[in-house]
Amino acid sequence: MTLSTLLEMEYPIIQAPMAGVTTPEFVVSSAEAGILGSIGAGYLSAEETRQFIREVKERTHKHFAVNLFVPEPIGMTQLYLREAYEALQPIGKQLGMPYWKAPLSKSEFDKQVQVVVDEGVKVCSFTFGLPDDKAVRLLKENNVYLIGTATTVEEAKLAEQAGMDAVVAQGSEAGGHRGSFAEELTLIPRNKLLEEVVTSIQIPVIAAGGIATKEMLASALAAGAHAVQIGTALLAADESGAHAVYKEAILNVDEGCTAVTKAFSGKTARGIRNQFMMDMNDAVIAPYPYQHDLTKEIRKAAAQQGKSEFMSLWAGESVHLTTDGSLKDIIKQLI
């Protein structure tokens, strides 16, 4: 059985989970358009994840995925955290905030896994790492299809060994955070990564990173991908939860406008190059998720003030090809 048949997709396309962007409407519209919708639940609490799933279930009978961030243990001193906060203060001041509160977040990963099971979700995908044996066992006992994320061949092999049913091979072109977890950061382009991964593992491979046209989709399938995962090309859709200023930036950029940075969250991610990235180039940056917590109020104030230069404008290398309109129409152009 193909991955598409198994996941009841009309087309071999997965709407990329995009935490903070994927609204219930976005996921439902994706599912109704014949692709696999995914809830980006990475920043949600277990209870918020449950509510989100219920909203989607009320509006579609199609399968959809829930995507979770796998937490990793982090050592962090108060002193380092303070230095990272102080490094952000010049930017805070430009937004009229010399000081701001930055409560530290706590992952509810295990509880989210339980919610996925309780709510009868059929597909669960992961990034930033792999779930432990206990979580894999629980999900598999409940017939949940598991998808890992890999940015290298080594990570793809680890995903297969951990019991994932499929793996997303995330090329360096991809928008948003790198899913890297096992090695030093490597930026391998999609085609090269795909070629290496499909010959190294037995489970289905899903190609991701910079896919924005029919031709790119077809070439990924021809190179052995069972499906593709698309994020940036859907970002400016009517149903997307991206802020209006963010959408405007996406629709008005030229090729070559993106860069990778750790400055917003402490984890490497690709977005439209802006002043925040430049200002923070040599600054002290706390590890993920603490840097993300420290910059939360900055990002919020920047959005409220319409200052895209201080917002995290996550986008992949094909962002100049992104169009607006309804998800249905954007997806139609891809098939």
Ligand SMILES: Cc1cc2nc3c(=O)[nH]c(=O)nc-3n(C[C@H](O)[C@H](O)[C@H](O)COP(=O)(O)O)c2cc1C
């Ligand atoms: C705004 C944005 C947010 C993202 N958030 C997530 C996420 O929460 N979980 C995840 O696994 N991947 C996330 N990604 C990465 C996507 O899963 C995927 O790898 C990427 O979108 C593919 O490249 P493309 O954006 O060029 O299509 C995000 C990507 C973007 C653009």
